[in-house]
Amino acid sequence: DAGVTQSPTHLIKTRGQQVTLRCSPKSGHDTVSWYQQALGQGPQFIFQYYEEEERQRGNFPDRFSGHQFPNYSSELNVNALLLGDSALYLCASSPSGVAGNTIYFGEGSWLTVV
Amino acid sequence: QKEVEQNSGPLSVPEGAIASLNCTYSDRGSQSFFWYRQYSGKSPELIMSIYSNGDKEDGRFTAQLNKASQYVSLLIRDSQPSDSATYLCAVRAGGSYIPTFGRGTSLIVHP
Numbered sequence: 001d002a003g004v005t006q007s008p009t010h011l012i013k014t015r016g017q018q019v020t021l022r023c024s025p026k027s028g029h030d031t032v033s034w035y036q037q038a039l040g041q042g043p044q045f046i047f048q049y050y051e052e053e054e055r056q057r058g059n060f061p062d063r064f065s066g067h068q069f070p071n072y073s074s075e076l077n078v079n080a081l082l083l084g085d086s087a088l089y090l091c092a093s094s095p096s097g098v099a100g101n102t103i104y105f106g107e108g109s110w111l112t113v114v
Numbered sequence: 115q116k117e118v119e120q121n122s123g124p125l126s127v128p129e130g131a132i133a134s135l136n137c138t139y140s141d142r143g144s145q146s147f148f149w150y151r152q153y154s155g156k157s158p159e160l161i162m163s164i165y166s167n168g169d170k171e172d173g174r175f176t177a178q179l180n181k182a183s184q185y186v187s188l189l190i191r192d193s194q195p196s197d198s199a200t201y202l203c204a205v206r207a208g209g210s211y212i213p214t215f216g217r218g219t220s221l222i223v224h225p
Contacts, residue, residue, distance in 0.1 A: 031211070033212065035215075040122075040217070041217050041218075042118075042120075042202055042215035042216050042217040042218050043158065043202070043215045044215075045212050045214070048211055048212060050211075055211060056210075056211055056212055058212075088157075090157055090158070101146045101163065101165075101206065102148065102160060102163055103213065104160060105150075105157040105158050105159070106157060107156070107157050108156075108157045
Protein backbone atom coordinates (compact mmCIF):
# COMPACT_ATOMS: atom_id res chain seq x y z
CA ASP A 1 0.00 0.00 0.00
CA ALA A 2 1.77 3.11 -1.25
CA GLY A 3 1.75 6.02 1.12
CA VAL A 4 1.70 9.69 0.17
CA THR A 5 4.32 10.37 -2.48
CA GLN A 6 5.81 13.74 -3.34
CA SER A 7 8.16 15.01 -6.02
CA PRO A 8 10.71 16.36 -6.32
CA THR A 9 12.41 15.70 -2.99
CA HIS A 10 14.87 18.57 -3.26
CA LEU A 11 15.09 21.56 -5.53
CA ILE A 12 16.89 24.88 -5.76
CA LYS A 13 15.29 27.89 -7.40
CA THR A 14 16.25 31.52 -7.94
CA ARG A 15 14.27 34.46 -6.57
CA GLY A 16 11.46 35.41 -8.91
CA GLN A 17 11.16 32.00 -10.47
CA GLN A 18 8.16 29.70 -10.29
CA VAL A 19 7.99 26.18 -8.86
CA THR A 20 5.55 23.28 -9.09
CA LEU A 21 5.46 20.52 -6.49
CA ARG A 22 3.51 17.32 -6.96
CA CYS A 23 1.71 14.91 -4.65
CA SER A 24 -0.06 11.59 -4.96
CA PRO A 25 -2.27 10.74 -2.00
CA LYS A 26 -2.37 7.48 -0.10
CA SER A 27 -4.57 4.84 -1.69
CA GLY A 28 -8.19 5.36 -0.65
CA HIS A 29 -7.68 9.03 0.23
CA ASP A 30 -9.43 11.76 -1.73
CA THR A 31 -8.45 14.87 0.22
CA VAL A 32 -5.09 16.58 -0.12
CA SER A 33 -3.65 19.32 2.08
CA TRP A 34 -0.44 21.28 1.65
CA TYR A 35 1.70 22.62 4.47
CA GLN A 36 4.82 24.76 4.64
CA GLN A 37 7.32 24.02 7.39
CA ALA A 38 10.13 26.46 7.99
CA LEU A 39 13.14 25.40 10.03
CA GLY A 40 12.28 25.12 13.72
CA GLN A 41 8.57 25.71 13.16
CA GLY A 42 5.51 23.54 13.00
CA PRO A 43 3.73 22.90 9.69
CA GLN A 44 1.69 25.88 8.52
CA PHE A 45 -1.47 25.12 6.54
CA ILE A 46 -1.53 26.45 2.97
CA PHE A 47 -4.71 24.97 1.50
CA GLN A 48 -6.79 21.82 1.15
CA TYR A 49 -8.29 20.28 -1.97
CA TYR A 50 -11.33 18.04 -2.10
CA GLU A 51 -13.33 17.05 -5.18
CA GLU A 52 -10.94 19.13 -7.32
CA GLU A 53 -11.89 22.31 -5.46
CA GLU A 54 -9.97 24.37 -2.93
CA ARG A 55 -12.03 23.72 0.20
CA GLN A 56 -10.09 25.78 2.71
CA ARG A 57 -7.13 28.13 2.59
CA GLY A 58 -4.66 29.30 5.18
CA ASN A 59 -2.99 32.68 5.49
CA PHE A 60 -0.81 32.52 2.39
CA PRO A 61 -0.63 35.03 -0.48
CA ASP A 62 -2.10 34.41 -3.91
CA ARG A 63 1.37 33.52 -5.16
CA PHE A 64 0.56 30.11 -3.74
CA SER A 65 -1.94 28.21 -5.87
CA GLY A 66 -2.88 24.63 -6.36
CA HIS A 67 -4.83 22.10 -8.28
CA GLN A 68 -6.33 18.68 -7.74
CA PHE A 69 -6.80 16.22 -10.56
CA PRO A 70 -9.57 13.64 -11.04
CA ASN A 71 -7.26 10.91 -9.74
CA TYR A 72 -6.94 12.96 -6.48
CA SER A 73 -3.30 13.86 -7.07
CA SER A 74 -2.41 17.48 -6.51
CA GLU A 75 0.04 20.21 -7.41
CA LEU A 76 1.27 23.21 -5.47
CA ASN A 77 2.49 26.17 -7.50
CA VAL A 78 4.43 29.09 -6.10
CA ASN A 79 5.07 32.13 -8.28
CA ALA A 80 7.56 34.97 -7.87
CA LEU A 81 9.63 33.05 -5.35
CA LEU A 82 11.06 34.90 -2.36
CA LEU A 83 13.98 33.88 -0.17
CA GLY A 84 11.44 33.38 2.63
CA ASP A 85 9.72 30.66 0.64
CA SER A 86 12.63 28.35 1.41
CA ALA A 87 11.09 25.55 3.47
CA LEU A 88 9.95 21.96 3.57
CA TYR A 89 6.66 21.62 1.69
CA LEU A 90 4.53 18.81 2.99
CA CYS A 91 1.61 17.16 1.30
CA ALA A 92 -0.86 15.33 3.51
CA SER A 93 -3.77 13.16 2.49
CA SER A 94 -6.85 11.89 4.27
CA PRO A 95 -10.06 10.10 3.43
CA SER A 96 -13.26 12.14 3.47
CA GLY A 97 -15.86 11.58 6.15
CA VAL A 98 -15.34 10.91 9.84
CA ALA A 99 -12.18 8.92 9.15
CA GLY A 100 -10.84 12.05 7.52
CA ASN A 101 -9.85 13.29 10.95
CA THR A 102 -6.34 11.95 10.54
CA ILE A 103 -3.90 13.25 7.97
CA TYR A 104 -0.84 11.38 6.74
CA PHE A 105 2.21 13.18 5.41
CA GLY A 106 4.44 12.47 2.47
CA GLU A 107 8.21 12.75 2.71
CA GLY A 108 8.11 16.38 1.66
CA SER A 109 9.82 18.56 -0.90
CA TRP A 110 12.74 20.69 0.25
CA LEU A 111 12.73 24.00 -1.57
CA THR A 112 15.72 26.33 -1.40
CA VAL A 113 15.39 29.79 -2.95
CA VAL A 114 18.66 31.58 -3.64
CA GLN B 115 -6.87 32.68 15.88
CA LYS B 116 -6.59 29.07 16.94
CA GLU B 117 -3.33 28.50 18.78
CA VAL B 118 -1.47 25.41 19.83
CA GLU B 119 1.38 25.96 22.26
CA GLN B 120 4.31 23.69 22.97
CA ASN B 121 7.56 24.25 24.80
CA SER B 122 10.23 24.10 22.10
CA GLY B 123 12.69 22.43 24.48
CA PRO B 124 14.96 20.65 24.17
CA LEU B 125 13.70 18.21 26.76
CA SER B 126 16.55 15.96 27.78
CA VAL B 127 15.89 12.65 29.57
CA PRO B 128 18.09 9.64 30.33
CA GLU B 129 17.51 6.34 28.61
CA GLY B 130 14.81 4.32 30.38
CA ALA B 131 13.09 7.35 31.90
CA ILE B 132 9.60 8.66 31.22
CA ALA B 133 9.45 11.62 28.85
CA SER B 134 6.49 13.96 29.30
CA LEU B 135 5.54 16.28 26.45
CA ASN B 136 2.87 18.90 26.90
CA CYS B 137 0.57 20.91 24.67
CA THR B 138 -2.09 23.54 25.32
CA TYR B 139 -4.66 24.86 22.88
CA SER B 140 -6.87 27.91 22.74
CA ASP B 141 -10.03 26.74 20.95
CA ARG B 142 -12.51 25.18 23.39
CA GLY B 143 -14.38 23.67 20.44
CA SER B 144 -11.46 21.42 19.59
CA GLN B 145 -12.42 17.79 19.21
CA SER B 146 -9.49 15.87 17.75
CA PHE B 147 -5.95 15.76 19.03
CA PHE B 148 -2.88 14.24 17.45
CA TRP B 149 0.76 13.62 18.23
CA TYR B 150 3.29 13.37 15.41
CA ARG B 151 6.96 12.49 15.62
CA GLN B 152 9.42 14.18 13.26
CA TYR B 153 13.00 13.06 12.95
CA SER B 154 15.50 15.65 11.76
CA GLY B 155 15.23 16.14 8.02
CA LYS B 156 12.17 13.90 7.74
CA SER B 157 8.41 14.43 7.54
CA PRO B 158 6.00 14.09 10.48
CA GLU B 159 4.80 10.60 11.33
CA LEU B 160 1.53 10.01 13.20
CA ILE B 161 2.02 8.43 16.64
CA MET B 162 -1.40 8.69 18.25
CA SER B 163 -4.76 10.35 18.08
CA ILE B 164 -7.13 10.98 20.99
CA TYR B 165 -10.68 12.30 21.00
CA SER B 166 -12.06 11.78 24.53
CA ASN B 167 -10.95 12.94 27.96
CA GLY B 168 -8.66 10.56 29.76
CA ASP B 169 -5.76 8.37 28.79
CA LYS B 170 -5.10 6.35 25.65
CA GLU B 171 -2.23 3.89 25.61
CA ASP B 172 -0.38 2.39 22.66
CA GLY B 173 2.73 0.45 23.54
CA ARG B 174 5.20 2.76 25.28
CA PHE B 175 3.12 5.83 24.39
CA THR B 176 0.25 7.28 26.42
CA ALA B 177 -1.75 10.29 25.31
CA GLN B 178 -3.65 12.21 27.97
CA LEU B 179 -6.45 14.67 27.24
CA ASN B 180 -8.10 17.17 29.57
CA LYS B 181 -10.57 19.30 27.62
CA ALA B 182 -11.58 21.37 30.65
CA SER B 183 -7.98 22.50 31.07
CA GLN B 184 -7.39 22.58 27.27
CA TYR B 185 -4.36 20.40 27.72
CA VAL B 186 -3.04 17.33 25.96
CA SER B 187 0.13 15.44 26.79
CA LEU B 188 2.20 12.56 25.53
CA LEU B 189 4.10 10.24 27.85
CA ILE B 190 6.85 8.02 26.51
CA ARG B 191 7.80 5.22 28.89
CA ASP B 192 11.20 3.52 28.86
CA SER B 193 12.59 6.23 26.57
CA GLN B 194 15.15 5.09 24.01
CA PRO B 195 17.77 7.10 22.11
CA SER B 196 15.75 6.29 18.98
CA ASP B 197 12.91 8.37 20.47
CA SER B 198 15.05 11.48 20.05
CA ALA B 199 13.03 13.65 17.67
CA THR B 200 10.68 16.62 17.56
CA TYR B 201 7.16 15.88 18.73
CA LEU B 202 4.37 17.88 17.15
CA CYS B 203 0.98 18.39 18.74
CA ALA B 204 -1.94 18.99 16.35
CA VAL B 205 -5.47 20.03 17.24
CA ARG B 206 -8.57 20.02 15.05
CA ALA B 207 -11.62 22.06 15.96
CA GLY B 208 -15.09 20.69 15.54
CA GLY B 209 -16.41 21.48 12.08
CA SER B 210 -12.94 22.13 10.71
CA TYR B 211 -11.17 19.92 8.22
CA ILE B 212 -7.78 21.26 9.18
CA PRO B 213 -5.60 20.46 12.21
CA THR B 214 -3.47 23.28 13.61
CA PHE B 215 0.06 22.34 14.59
CA GLY B 216 2.25 23.54 17.41
CA ARG B 217 5.90 24.30 16.74
CA GLY B 218 6.98 21.05 18.34
CA THR B 219 9.09 19.97 21.32
CA SER B 220 12.56 18.62 20.74
CA LEU B 221 13.25 15.49 22.80
CA ILE B 222 16.76 14.18 23.43
CA VAL B 223 17.17 10.78 25.06
CA HIS B 224 20.76 10.30 26.18
CA PRO B 225 22.32 6.87 26.94
